[in-house]
Amino acid sequence: MSASDPSAIQSMSHVRGLDSLRFVAAAIVALSHGATFPARQYFDSGSGIERAIGAANELAFNGSAAVLVFFVVSGFCIHYPVTQGMDLRAGPFWVRRTIRVGVPLIVMIAIAELIxxxxxxxxxxxxxxxxxxxIYYALYPVxxxxxxxxxxSLVLVVSTVISFSIILSDWETLFYWEYSIWLTWLVALPVWLLGCLVAERMATVRRPDPGATIWHWRAAVWMYSVASLAFFHHGGIQIGNPALLLPFGFLAAAWVEREIACFxxxxxxxxxxxxxxxxxxxxLVHNVVIALLPLGDTHLVADWLVRVVAIVVASLAFYWVVERxxxxxxRSASRRLAGRQALAAAMSNPPSTR
Structure with a gap:
């Protein structure tokens, strides 16, 4: 089976293109938090066209929308091995996923507190x-x-109704994190489940090459993210990101499915x-670096370049020292636990001597 064969995905443990999507999403989050070029400071005092360029630069990167792409990719990555027949053992699964995310998270929290x-x-x-x-990792075996x-499909419908009900109860809530975490995960759950749906579809449907239409999907996703951000800031009606971006999750899932097919x-x-x-x-690292390296009034470009380089250097250092x-x-802890469980199961069910 060649790597370019569309059926190759059925046997691939690593799905091509997902790392690219992760980086693009993470980069957009960083850009939305202050890593973007400080165009407004240069163009605000100019002509109407120049001011429009500065405003467009700020609207081009919707970090909240990028986070929803993360959730779609996460749901896909967790559910896809199961669609390929992998036996899911709750203990090893929890150990692997919790350590993978939890250790870098705890280390970064400690670093931030020390700073x-x-x-x-x-x-x-x-x-x-x-x-x-x-929370999604903890609940996934159930x-x-x-x-x-x-x-x-039924689980997705129910979760969407719950999410919509929470949003409707206070549709002026501006940001996801303004809910308590016990509501936030419910609001975002449909998007994560959409990633699971993409996994099931990619496991059972042989998708054709999207070809040049993939750029139509990329443009549609970007244009929705820009429009929702523009409405969020300038719409005249206070509607928060959770309400504006719930439909975006469905669009993002359809796009991610086609990206996977494309690759x-x-x-x-x-x-x-x-x-x-x-x-x-x-x-994890970008926003701390941005906060510690504010842009000055006289050396904007130089300060911005220092900020971008510092983000990349700090991220790579954190990856090599902590994340990797x-x-x-x-992986090691998960394999050891799986091995012990397999041994315990074998000992509790000895082979028949007949």
């Missing part, structure tokens, strides 16, 4: 997404049993796949 209140406050802005992820019994037929850019490996570190070792430890 001081500015760093801690900057980190807090992005923590809600990771708490949601940990969710999988429910999905096996009643079907993913069945062609190789992703190697640099994006490489950058995707440390995208989690980028997500935690991944290796997570």
């Amino acid at each position: 001081g209140p500015t760093a801690a406050a900057a980190l807090t802005v992005i923590l809600w997404t990771l708490y949601c992820e940990l 969710l999988r049993k429910i999905i096996d019994r009643v079907g993913l 069945q037929y062609r190789q992703p850019f190697a640099i994006l796949e490489w950058a995707g490996r440390w995208s989690f570190s980028l997500y 070792p935690s991944h290796e430890f997570a």
Whole structure:
């Protein structure tokens, strides 16, 4: 089976293109938090066209929308191995996923607290997404049993109704993290489940090469994110991100499905796949660096370049020192636990001597 064969995805443990999507999403989050070029400072005092350029630069990157792409990719990655027949053992699964996310998270929280209140406050802005992820990991073995019994479509419909009800009860809530975490994960759950739905569809449906239409989907996703951000800031009616972006989750899932199909037929850019490996570190580190390196009034470009370089250097350092070792430890601990469970099962069910 060739790597370009559309059926190749059925046997691939690593799905091509997902690392690229992770990096793009993490980069957009960083850009939305202050890593973008400070165009407004240069163009605000100019002509109407120049001011429009500055405003467009700020609307081009919707970090909340990018987070929902993360959730779709996460749901896909968790559910896809199960659609390929992998036996899910709750203990090893929990150990691997919790260590993989939890260790870098705890280390970064400790670093931010040691640096001081500015760093801690900057980190807090992005923590809600990771708490949601940990909740989804904790619940997935149970969710999988429910999905096996009643079907993913019903679970998705119920979760969407619950999410919509929470949003409708206070549709002026501006940000996801303004809910308590016990409501936030419910609000975002349909998007994560949409990733599971993409996994099931990719496991059972042989998708054709989307070809040039993939750029139509990319444009549609970007245009929705820009329009929702523009309405959020300038719509005249106070509607929060959770209400504006719930439909975006469905669009993002349809787009991610086509991206996965696209990369069945062609190789992703190697640099994006490489950058995707440390995208989690980028997500954890970027806002702390931005908070610690404010832009000055007279050397905007120089300060911005220092900020961008510092984000990349700090992210790579965190990846090599913390994230990558935690991944290796997570895999090792999960395998050891799975081995002990298999041994215990074998000892409790000895082979018949007949």
